[in-house]
Amino acid sequence: MRFRDYMRLGWDQLKRRVVVTALCIMGIAIGSASIVVALAFGESINHYSRMQMSFYLKSDEITVRSGHGGDESDSGDPNAAKPYVLTKAKIDLIRGFPHVKALGTYQTLNNFQFLVDNKRGYINSLYATELETLPDFGFELHQGGPSDQDNTIILSYGATMGLFDQQLQRSRQLQNGSGLDGAQAAKRLEDQMYIAYPMYQKQIVLTPQIYKPNLGTEESGTPFPLRVVGILKKPEGVPDDVVMNQKTAFVSPALGQKLLDAMEQKNGKSSTGSAANRSTSSGTYNEVKIKVDDSSHVKELEQWIKKLKLSVETNLYREERMQSELVIIRLIFGGVGVFILFVASISIIVAMTMSTYQRRRQIGIMKVLGANLRQIRNMFMVESALLGLLGGMTGILLSYWVIWGINIAVMKLAPARPGAQQEILFISPWILPVGLFFAIMTGVLSGIYPAVKASRTDALTAIKRD
Template sequence: MRFGDLLNLVLYNLGRRKGRVALTTLGVIIGTAAVILLVSLGLGLQRNATSQLWGISDLRRIEVYPNYGGGEGGPVAVAIGPGAIGSSSPSGQKLLTPAAIEEIRALEGVEYAIPRNWVGVSAVLKVGRLENYPSLLAVDTDDLAIFDYPLEAGTTRLERGTAIIGSWAARQFYDPRQRPGQEPPPQPDLLNQQVRLVLQKWTQDGQMVTKTVNLRIVGILAESRSEADGALFVRMDEATAWEEWARGQRINRNREGYNMLIVRARDPDRVLELADQINAMGYMASTPQSFVQGINNFYLVLQLIFGGVGAIALLVAAIGIANTMTMAILERTREIGLMKALGATNRDVLSIFLGEAAGIGFLGGLGGVLIGWLGSAMLNVVAITYLASQSQGGPPPTTATFTPLWLPLFALAFATLIGLISGLYPALRAATLVPVNALKYE
């Protein structure tokens, strides 16, 4: 039997009992639409979560810290935040020395590796009568743009005697002599203004000694929801000189190393591999990519659960297809016998009934794809509108559901396959009927 004849015969047989076929197809439509809608919801939630994370974190970034717990004497507590002016480097510990940094830079796939230090000096930033206490961060680079911090105003170039301030730190000035009930003073316009950074240290007899450093604010960073918002960025060489003044001795980076190393991978897909290599070298590396992987694993499980719910509906529809095809065989037994008496082979009969079952699955899948896609689009609009109205601060969600091209195609193929499998037993039963017995069937 030619394919064109088989197709015409299948369509004719499906059209003979439109009501029964429509009801059976409806079950497939519901199941397919449920699969598309629920999986699209899971994909949309995953896409929204990862896009929000990308907005606040560079997924190619790896933060590397020294391993202070590797010495033979056991873990050594070392302060690495503001106020830390000393570090310990017993034998066996992995410190971020210049030699170690060059070793990490040499790893394949590393775009850059730049030291960054919390400046271990107590300091107050002053503009006229106003004061501020930002975190002091020293970076070993001439241009802060390499870290991709968003810029609100000014430049990211760091030259001697200049500084760049974070968005939150730029708005936290206060008057220490302000009286209760007095209106707070307006925040100063810092861009290209000269400010005073008053460094403080204490002598052995408890006397405070200060040193004033004049800085020019050349850039103000936009809000990035990171430690940069509350920081004042300065050059590493200047910050090192301040720490040496606070300690009263020179700093040997070959012995003490740096507090932190910012590593950036060329390819986001290699971030986790690079982090593992750095950890294997004895340092402590962390990256936002690990959080993304955890999010993806969670939403993968969610998508499987959602898809399973839709698959249950398709399973129920498959039972309906099997029932419809079984009833069709009972009603058309004499017709099958006549076809076989006229020369139709078992393969021809099998092809006809499998084609009818697959046709029901295909039609149902087609309708389910259309309804599921429209439902996904409508749910996306409604959910985004609602979530945007409920959001309090932060960027609003951009995606509630997401339907990639492969999902409708997969759902259509899966529905057709379900129909084909459901009709397999009835089709085999029809193909194996004995022509004489079929012709005598009442």
């Protein structure tokens, strides 16, 4: 018998037993759909977590700061050597370590206000660093790029959103006084807050906001006129309300030194910077960020840096912890799907065993006509495989409906924020063959016992009884 003959015989038998076939297919479909949905859940969560980690926490980066003082700091001599301090010599040494893709010094300054075209904006965190290293650390520029001039600044996309315009605010107040609906006014204000203002190549006036702890007030420092030479690209898949709150900016180390000096002078040299975090030979920095060529070398490089008595911080353990949690989620969903397939396999065994009993006369006639044991077994195995194939294809269709329904329900209960990724769950192409494979294997394995039992049927006895 050829394979086409086996397929034709198996298909004819499935059509004759419509109810039993439909029940078996439904059982396999539910099991395979559970596996597909489980893998889709894991893949979607993994994709989302990696996207969030690549935006917030980069596993291939190392942050280095001055170490904690030990016995050397207890000598009482302020001029004594302090090997735990982050110095230019140590930075140059780290720069030559293997697997170091890029290195940048960073000084973090907080709380700035700027004016541009009579609009006021804010910068929560300003970083003084080598601007040419920004692309190496994953900062993609939407407009412009680094400049050799010191009086320049690069803004994040969020820093260009939500600018406050006094004239526009007054017009809104007039509209509200004229009877404009409050909900409509609030919605219009919210929509305008998400619009990025064109600031590329414009001059802004940057003013530090210095907090006076003894007075409990905040004062404005010396204003600095700067030119915006670059705007970072808007992060993909991140909601606009999250992007709007990420108001950061980057300036050169020389400009960072001027800003820090002006802030210390205004604040009476209080606690804005410390001598342990500043280098007299290379400018101002309180930490160094290192881009590693591959995250697998982070631990090795971390051990080398620690030998310099410096403090090292990485995000590798966070990624490992998240991956372990995702594995648990996948195992739970996958276990549910395997259990359902196991239950479905029992139904196939029962159905095929009943079919063997009902088809004893057919089997006996086939043996009398010369069919051997292998052909009888193959006939039942192909029939079981057809059940698995039909159940798997139905399960794939069912899984798409389930994922679509979950996405619709989530979007209805929690409407998507502007700029956020609309598709929450998705099915990767590689998941479909896996679900189909499990379904077919369930059918094949479930058909082994009925096939063996059918092949052992005595031909003469079966013909006499029927």
